[in-house]
Amino acid sequence: MxxxxxxxxxxxxxxxxxxxxxxxxxxxxxxxxxxxxxxxxxxxxxxxxxxIGHCRQCRDFTETELCAICASASRDRHQLCAVESPSDRLAIEQATGYRGVYFILQGRLSPLDGIGPRELGLDQLAARLAEGEVTELIIATNPTVEGEATAHYLAQLARQHGVRPSRLAHGVPLGGELEYVDRGTLAHAFGGRSDMP
Amino acid sequence: MxxxxxxxxxxxxxxxxxxxxxxxxxxxxxxxxxxxxxxxxxxxxxxxxxxIGHCRQCRDFTETELCAICASASRDRHQLCAVESPSDRLAIEQATGYRGVYFILQGRLSPLDGIGPRELGLDQLAARLAEGEVTELIIATNPTVEGEATAHYLAQLARQHGVRPSRLAHGVPLGGELEYVDRGTLAHAFGGRSDMP
Structure with missing residues (x-):
């Protein structure tokens, strides 16, 4: 060869x-x-x-100093959505009508792999929350053990700065069949049931 | 994005x-x-x-005019082994002690996809066989329908030039269990049984 x-x-x-x-x-x-x-x-x-480097504000990948979303004048800077990766941001952007801005962690807390708050840029996030413009931190980390741990950490951080933390709803996926939904999700969905209008 | x-x-x-x-x-x-x-x-x-282009002699990929095998003085030019792809050649080279040379078809006969004798360089192969140096054409196309058709075509070509065509043995794979071997292979192996010494 x-x-x-x-x-x-x-x-x-x-x-x-x-x-x-x-x-x-x-x-x-x-x-x-x-x-x-x-x-x-x-x-x-x-x-x-x-x-391609990182956006100065949200840590997303971009070849400019600010990414298109952070640079856009039409996005609502009171809502900040924290996601683990650029693909998560993309998924939310494509599926929802969310008009706020994002913060991309580029990972999740995982002390065993040496990924702590610093690696996720949480000092930068804290500084952003301290500025007072953000009123709600939407935490959209993945529903894994590490994602949940990260979510709790972020929620604490938000509360320290007087920002309201929120979390994506967990439950039965649309179009899913109950018998095939895993137990944890079903238990969560059952406990979190809401009154029908 | x-x-x-x-x-x-x-x-x-x-x-x-x-x-x-x-x-x-x-x-x-x-x-x-x-x-x-x-x-x-x-x-x-x-x-x-x-x-990287094609070897002038065997059509394998190489950045030189002749590939390492065709250029080697220690290979036996009386045996020529026809394979469908460079990865097949590599597999034979790694598994067997074959010391002859190769001809890489870069495909198999497939008239519906517009792949005929010309696309496989069979004019070039015929010229090589006509030179008279090759005595055996070892046909190592894959045991698929198209590979078999190609093998029959190649065998005919070899006979036209007075070259002996041979084909890799089909049968039960080493380490395989009879009950899991597909029927076609088993029938072939049964029909092609040989006397034990």
Whole structure:
């Protein structure tokens, strides 16, 4: 096998979830059928990795100093929604009509992995809450153990600065069938039932 | 979302088996944790896609005129092994002690997809067989319908040039259990049984 090809395969393994076999398949596919697309990818990777940094305000990825949402004049700066990742922000943006702004933690509290409040930029979040503009902190971390721990920490932080913390509702997913919903979710949904109008 | 990020995600989708979600995950992973690896990948992609072509003799991918195997003085040029893809060649190379040379079809006969003898370089293969150096054509196409059709075509081509065609043995895989082997394989193995010494 050509050395250059081996090097290409090796460098493709930097992608998440890509092992030796997949990297081989990708390399052969690009060489065989997608030389143009591959070259475009090479350029984009170079440019993007050089230019994309973090938004000064919300820590989202952006190539400008402020991301489009933080820079927008039409967003409501009284509501701040904390999410774990840019993809979570994107999901909320696509599914809801939320018009406030975001804070992207880029992770969740996980002391064993060395991820503490500093790594999540919580000093920056605290400073933002201290400014007094934010009235509600919508906590949209994932409903995992670590996400919940992070949510509790954030709620405490909000209260310290006189900001009202709120949390996404948990319950039976729309379109889901009760018998297939996991026990924890069902118990939560049952306990949190509301009166019908 | 930043435009540059969207463009990066879009270009990652050129990779096989990578859809919108995976491309997003890859982009975030690279931006978050693998900027160095990502830049190396960008460089390697650029260099590899520019420099890697096909070996003049066996059609394998290589950045030189002849691949390492075709250029090697220690390989036996009387045996020629036809495989569908470079990964098949690699598998044979790693598993067997084969010392002959290869011919890489880069596909299999598939008239419906517009892949005929010309696309597989069979004119080139015929010219090679006509030279008279090759005495055995080992046909190692995959045991699929199209692979078998290709194998029959290749065997005919070999006989036309007075070259002996041979085919990899089919049968029960080593370490396999009879009850889990598919019927076709079992029937083939049963019919092709050999006397024990």
């Amino acid at each position: 050509s050395t250059l090809l081996e090097q290409l395969i090796e460098s493709l393994r930097v992608l998440p979830g890509v092992g030796q076999k997949t990297a081989q398949r990708m390399a052969y596919h690009l060489l065989d059928r997608e030389r143009e697309g591959g070259k475009r990818l090479a350029e984009m990777l170079g440019v993007a990795l050089d230019s | 930043s435009t540059l990020l969207e463009q990066l995600i879009e270009s990652l989708r050129v990779l096989p088996g990578v859809g919108q979600k995976t491309a997003q995950r890859m982009a975030y992973h690279l931006l978050d944790r693998e900027r160095e690896g990502g830049k190396r990948l960008a460089e390697m992609l650029g260099v590899a896609l520019d420099s």
